[in-house]
Amino acid sequence: MMQPQSPTPPLCQPLVASFRNFMPPLLRSAARLLALGICGVFAPFGMTLIASDGSATYDEATLRGIVFIDADRGWAVGDLGTALKTEDGGLSWRPLPSGTSRPLDAIGMFNSQRGVAIGGGYQPHTQIGVGTVIWTDNGGETWKPAETEALPPLRHLIIGLGGICIAAGDWSPAHGTAVFSSRNGGQTWDAVLAGVAEPVIGIAGTVDDYVLLADNGELTRVRTEMPAVKVASPQPGRVSVASSERFFWVDRSAGEDRSSQLASIDGGATWEAIAGSAKGSPPLKTLLYANQRWTLAHASPLLHRAEGFSPFQSSVAISDVPMRGMFRLDIDRGWAVGDWGTIAVTRDGGQSWRTVRGGKSRPAVLAVAATADQLPWSLLATESLQNQRRVAVVTASDDPLLRSSLALVGPATHYVWNRLSSSQRIVSPQAYSTCRTAGASPAELLSHTLPVVLVLDQHLSSAEKSAWTQAAVDLGVKRIFETGRSNGQVLHNAAALPNCGKLAGDVWNDALMLLRPGTLAPEALRMGTRFDAINDQLSTDGLAGFVGGDRRYVRAASSSTSRRHLQVLQARTGETAWIESMLVSNAPIDELVKQFEANLPRSAPDNQQRMVWRLIVASKATGNAGLHRAMLGQAARLWPDQPLGRISRLYEDAISSSKEWEAISAGALSLGGSASDGFVQLAGGPGVPVSRRDSVQWSPFQKTPFQASAVGADQPSFTGPASLASDAGSQVRQATAIDELEASPALPANQPKMRSVPKDADRAWAAHPAVRVAGKSVDVASLSGNASVVGDAWSQQWAKLNRSTLGPKTIAATWVATRPYLDGKLDEPIWQSGHRFRLDRESAATVQVAYDADFIYLGIRGPQLENHESTGPRKDAAAKNAPQSNAKPRLRDHLSDSHDRYVIRLDVDGDLLTAYELEFNAKSETRDSADGFSQWHPTWFIALAHVANETVAEIAIKKSDLVGPLQTPGQHWNLSLLRPQPGIAHNAFALPDPERWCRVVFD
Secondary structure, three states, rough: OOOOOOOOOOOOOHHOOHHHHOHHHHHHHHHHHHHHHHHHOOOOOOEEEOOOOOOOEEEEOEEEEEEOOOOOOOEEEEEHOOOEEOOOOOOOOOEEOOOOOOEEEEEEEEOOOOOOEEEEEEOOOOOEEEEEEEOOOOOOOOOOEOOOOOOOOEEEEEEEEOOEEEEEEEEEEOOOEEEEEEEOOOOEEEEOOOOOOOEEEEEEEEEEEEEEEEEEEEEEEEEEOOOOOOEEEOOEEEEEEEEEEEEEEEEEOOOOOOOOOEEEEOOOOEEEEOOOOOOOOEEEEEEEOEEEEEEOOOOOEEEEEEEEOOOOOOOOOOOOEEEEEEEHHHOOOEEEEEEEOOOEEEOOOOOOEEEOOOOOOOOOOOOOOHHHHOOHHHHHHHHHHOOOEEEEEEEEEOHHHHHHHHHHHHEEEEEOOOOOOOOOEEEOOOOOEEEOOOOOOOHHHHHHOOOOEEOOOOOOOOOHHHHHHHHHHHOOOOOOEEOOOOOOEEOOOOOOOOEEEEEEHHHHHHHHHHHHHOOOOOOEEEEEEEEEOOOOOOEEOOOOOOOOOOOOOOOOOOOOOHHHHHHHHHHHOHHHHHHHHHOOOOHHHHHHHHHHHHHHHHHHHHHHOOOOOOHHHHHHHOOOOHHHHHHHHHHHEEEEEEEHHHHHHHHHHHOOOOHHHHHHOOOOOOOOOHHHHOOOOOOOOOOOOOOOOOOOOOOOOOOOOOOOOOOOOOOOOHHHOOOOHHHHOOEEOOOOOOOOOOOOOOOOOOOOOOOOOOOOOOOHHHHOHHHHHHHHHOOOOHHOOOOHHHHHEEEEEEHHOOOOOOOEEEEEEEOOOOOOOOOOOOHHHHHHHHHEEEOOOOOOOOOEEEEEEOEEEEEEEEEEEOOOOOOOOOOOOHHOOOOOOOOOOOOOOOOOOOOOOEEEEOOOOOOOOOEEEEEEEEEEEEEEEEEEEEOOOOEEEEEEEEEEEEEEEEEEEHHHHOOOOOOOOOOEEEEEEOOOOOOOOOOOOEEEEEEEEEEEEEO
């Protein structure tokens, strides 16, 4: 049932625009609301279909799964919980009440009445995957949720007889597997320990004999009542597996060579490499029927057809939009589903296709970024939710979290861009879920999507921006913008979206809750023009306003702005100011908590968690440790069984026993010093007083006549006055100069640890390894879960991190008898023989650890850091390798997130949640913090060199500034080495990623 609505009248636009450039964001938002109230705006909101139970199903949601039981009756499912049914061979479709808004990936029918659909999404804050299984016993007229028992997101399904089915998807820590079976039509499920310790990205065969394709490319054959057998070793780039009787086929796409496929003609017992064509977009999935092979191309409407093992013999466009899934009933009849709700049918074995639903839609705006968190979410929300234009996004990996985030902007599509020359493994911490890079080129993506506006993320390289710009201009894209530029439009987060009762920044922050918990959206999105064929000033209704009502780019109107939406937005105008006042207030924490408890109920219920989350993250970003901890406690108290409450409680428990937070609580630094301490304050010259801000400590590690070489001498001695000139000849720099301490609100006293888990706590949360690791520092017994599968859940990265024996995840800190010189060469014996931890499997960055009675030493070697401030030609090797001068005193914590930098995290209490952080860039500028707070003021020194395209750093940290035991039985440290992308803040409020950590044991 459609709900008609009139378009937005133009009368309001001048009223809103006239004040746009003369008011701050909050007043601008209020002016918009006033204008809306005066003009009575009724703007369109996406086309919806109202199912019989009253739930809304987007008509244009991407469809991913389809099945038919005969020539007439079929079902299809897709994003936003979409479920459809046909009874005339697919010529017409009607919506079904699925009862869920989560994505559905696959559907199977046992007969005309019984069926099951699977899918799932991810929770904000925790990023834990939540599986969705619905089943029907009346042909899909109604659907019921299955007893999922904390199932992970499921994406692949095999249907058998008598209600037996097999489903696979993300790895589940709660079950120790990624494969599950049901014997009652999907109502209940059991874990299948198939010997696969990875997410499953493909499954083919029968319920009694099937082949699993793991995310690392490994193939495993599973047969009933027989041990699982590995039939093919891991191989990056394998993307799908298909079967027909005893014929199996595996597609490969990532990497320079996309031609090596695998095939089996004996049910998966033996496999043969098959050469094929590597031209065009990589394969998305393959469907086998008898001896015929159909393959869908990624981000493309093309279907490639072949016989047996032969190369593709023909290609045909199924529709005008990219397709996602297929089903073949017999030699002649088949169906395909894809973007914008498109469905097509063939009656001649795939030689020709007829689009019966959708098929003509195009994205008005296509946004491109390397990662999902860098997409312009406020712009996507404005164009889609407010202006009713279709939007699509492109990233460099098939991030499973992105689909859940895209639901925030309504029906939208996502494509993968082949940014890298080889596959890139990206680990999502929620359930061992990984992503692959196996995408199309810019020209291929643009030719198949045909947007009118292209928006490029500022963090892309110059070459990447140029490639996209050139391809877009060649294909007739009208406008090209780049975020971060100041020569264009500014979209403030306070911009109102009356159609959905939100602010533009709400959608951006909601997306980051899922994609990068612990980070906030910037105050505004700035966009500059790279190319503009319209040659007209940007209209007040978005970047693509020039398309008017063109139905190729604009969805039909179906709902109106409600009075409630306007009332909610009017109440929202003061929230940002209130949050900012909380952050800068000098009032005692107890008083701030009382103000918070009084003001929170005045906010709309669906906005209260967003406000608390903003306070948690912003208080950390501004260094307000007391408010940060108080808000964690509030979130844990208010929403104990929801993701924000659970992760807040986890962090609050960790803080209660955190060694790093002891340093924050102390918040003190010994100022000044004496020669007997081994540190000498530099004089400002004759008659010039020494400023505390300009004071630095003399390094005991430089090659001077005053250096004491033996550790036995407590500290080096000095003769004569220290001078700046003598220090300038050394590459050693004190990392941070002594600075005035800023007053910080008093921290609340340690509160009792919240050790009890609610009886109805989500099993997936309780069983998550990160929760168990953090629980070891508080009370492991409080964490519920199936103890019988804990070993399986820890069997991979978490288990490696938990081992005490030396290996890739466990390194030994070497005791040194002679203090090393810090010269950035790493040529002492301790660095030649010590154990190394590699940043990740793709990077060459490594870190080593040594120590003596007074200092912890770190040796770091990795790809060369770039100087972000350099705008001229690259310096020659001699200039790059010249010693750096300390002649100019540096302020402490000069480093910012905009720098290319290495970040060392030291977790001394083993919870993997709180850690000391030391950062440095190519200019030896540094920043240090304890769990993100600058109240920690350690003494540390760094010597940096750039040689042969490498950055080499030697670091010494005063051991007394690192609270935490050494050489204590049962104790260890965890260490992480990161190189964040410039401009991206550290993700400070998320479950840890085990691949980024190693264990440090002290010999």
